[in-house]
Amino acid sequence: WFEASPRRAAPKGHKTFISCTAPHPARSPTYIDLTFRARGALKTQAKFHSTRNRLGALLLLSKSDNASYQADTYTDKVNYYYKQNLLAASLNEISYRKNPGFSKFRKRSPAVGKLFHPYVGDFTAKAVDERQKLYQALCEIIWDPTRLGFDVPKVHRPEQRVARRTRARYDVKVGDLVATGTIKPNEQLHGEYKGQQYSAVVQRDGRIRIDSGELFNAPSAAAMFLIDRQACNGWEFWKIRRGTRKMTLKSIRDEALRTGRLEQEGLQLV
Numbered sequence: 001w002f003e004a005s006p007r008r009a010a011p012k013g014h015k016t017f018i019s020c021t022a023p024h025p026a027r028s029p030t031y032i033d034l035t036f037r038a039r040g041a042l043k044t045q046a047k048f049h050s051t052r053n054r055l056g057a058l059l060l061l062s063k064s065d066n067a068s069y070q071a072d073t074y075t076d077k078v079n080y081y082y083k084q085n086l087l088a089a090s091l092n093e094i095s096y097r098k099n100p101g102f103s104k105f106r107k108r109s110p111a112v113g114k115l116f117h118p119y120v121g122d123f124t125a126k127a128v129d130e131r132q133k134l135y136q137a138l139c140e141i142i143w144d145p146t147r148l149g150f151d152v153p154k155v156h157r158p159e160q161r162v163a164r165r166t167r168a169r170y171d172v173k174v175g176d177l178v179a180t181g182t183i184k185p186n187e188q189l190h191g192e193y194k195g196q197q198y199s200a201v202v203q204r205d206g207r208i209r210i211d212s213g214e215l216f217n218a219p220s221a222a223a224m225f226l227i228d229r230q231a232c233n234g235w236e237f238w239k240i241r242r243g244t245r246k247m248t249l250k251s252i253r254d255e256a257l258r259t260g261r262l263e264q265e266g267l268q269l270v
Helices: 017-021 036-041 045-052 063-069 074-081 100-108 125-142 174-179 219-227 249-258
Strands: 027-031 058-062 188-193 196-202 208-210 239-242 245-248
Touching: 045 125, 045 219, 058 063, 063 074, 174 249, 188 219, 196 219, 208 219, 239 249, 245 249
Parallel strands: none
Antiparallel strands: 027 058, 188 196, 188 239, 196 208, 239 245
């Protein structure tokens, strides 16, 4: 399916994967409905909307068909998806029967093929996560620069230099605190807003992963996403348990600066 160039017509009577899945003027975006049981597993409205709005729950359907499905549940809709583009049809188990072109593609690209699954009965938060991984893998194939004939230049990284941090500098990132051992990978973050509790996990590279799976490069971005506000100081919002008390990221950062721990580690800045 990927042999045909986007600029070259597919053989007569055949369709490429790109032609089956690419956006079309007559198609409109829609989100796959999480089933009632799946909604119950997402304990807060914020978690439900966060999960539902992920890329893994996105479909492109014809505008008229999309409008006619609105009142139906996922269990009903999945029967109609079989008649849509292949990416939507892959939700229906019928697509995996007597479909030689689809089977051939999955065998030819096993790393992507194993990510295709039918979802019968329930479409859960786990299904959203699985579909998101599938979409990413497909994008890496469809827009692979080498496959499209582009020469990818080698990246020359600038020489790194060692810089000393002073107490007056507050450009410290969570990744810096992880690199020095001030914060450990997989440590839990806790936040509260208007009586609602939120949690996240610090990744090894310093990014912050919230419960619904999204990754953020900064604590403020993660906090703003969760509480749905355009401004929030994540260094004050997020706290880490230290013994019997919880310390804000700001207090942990300030302590590391005060004691010179960041300087002692000789952090490398580009």
